[in-house]
Amino acid sequence: MTGRVVILGAGGHGRVVADILALAGVCVDGFLDDAKHGVVAGLPVLGPFARAFEVGFLDGRAAIVALGENVRRAALSRALCDRGVTLATAIHPSAVVASDAVIGAGTMVGAGAIIGVAARIGRFCIVNTAASVDHDCALEDGAFVAPGARLCGGVRVGEGALVGAGAILLPGAIVPAGRTVPAGAVLRAASLGAPEFGRSDGERAG
Numbered sequence: 001m002t003g004r005v006v007i008l009g010a011g012g013h014g015r016v017v018a019d020i021l022a023l024a025g026v027c028v029d030g031f032l033d034d035a036k037h038g039v040v041a042g043l044p045v046l047g048p049f050a051r052a053f054e055v056g057f058l059d060g061r062a063a064i065v066a067l068g069e070n071v072r073r074a075a076l077s078r079a080l081c082d083r084g085v086t087l088a089t090a091i092h093p094s095a096v097v098a099s100d101a102v103i104g105a106g107t108m109v110g111a112g113a114i115i116g117v118a119a120r121i122g123r124f125c126i127v128n129t130a131a132s133v134d135h136d137c138a139l140e141d142g143a144f145v146a147p148g149a150r151l152c153g154g155v156r157v158g159e160g161a162l163v164g165a166g167a168i169l170l171p172g173a174i175v176p177a178g179r180t181v182p183a184g185a186v187l188r189a190a191s192l193g194a195p196e197f198g199r200s201d202g203e204r205a206g
């Protein structure tokens with residue numbers, strides 16, 4: 001991708017997104033963040049999040065929301081879309097993405113991640129470091145696959161759901177919208193049906 005980008009969120013995830021964009025040859029103008037000021041990772045903090053909605057501020061630039069919290073990331077991303085802002089994607093050059101995989105606007109794919117054939121990754125998702133999302137998987141908007149998680153073929157992850165670090169989702173598993181698969185869990189097809197994890201809806205690995 002070309003052009004200039006502003007990153008909303010200057011925390012740890014924001015710095016990772018900045019690094020990915022730089023490695024991908026994208027010009028990052030700086031961050032917006034309510035809690036950070038000055039310079040972060042060599043880039044200026046250009047103001048609070050609200051600046052993104054000031055008339056003209058994002059003219060000629062794309063934006064990406066780099067917040068790990070799914071609800072906030074989705075809300076801010078949607079608000080930007082409503083204003084006609086183009087959302088940037090950030091795909092690490094070391095990620096392996098199948099030729100027919102689809103990756104939505106505003107999504108980040110981390111170092112060493114693998115996205116398989118016919119996978120569909122929605123908008124403003126995170127497929128984090130060394131995660132793999134195999135053939136025919138579908139991630140709805142705002143889903144988050146944490147580092148090292150392994151999604152076998154045909155897994156569906158609902159809107160805003162979180163697949164915890166190192167979790168293994170067996171073929172055809174379904175994660176309902178907004179739910180969390182615990183870190184390290186092993187999830188069989190359609191096994192996340194109970195209301196709370198730790199009781200009956202996740203099977204912990206190890």
Ligand SMILES: CC(C)(COP(=O)(O)OP(=O)(O)OC[C@H]1O[C@@H](n2cnc3c(N)ncnc32)[C@H](O)[C@@H]1OP(=O)(O)O)[C@@H](O)C(=O)NCCC(=O)NCCS
Pocket residue numbers: 128146147163164165180181182183184185197198204
């Ligand atoms: C499952 C999870 C959501 C539970 O969080 P929580 O509701 O705050 O639960 P608690 O930390 O209070 O733990 C409750 C119990 O579950 C256990 N537990 C929590 N997470 C667990 C996990 N992933 N695997 C096994 N046991 C777990 C705790 O040890 C505790 O057991 P106890 O009641 O016998 O003491 C959370 O631990 C988790 O795995 N989140 C995913 C985080 C992640 O991968 N983020 C990625 C960021 S990049």
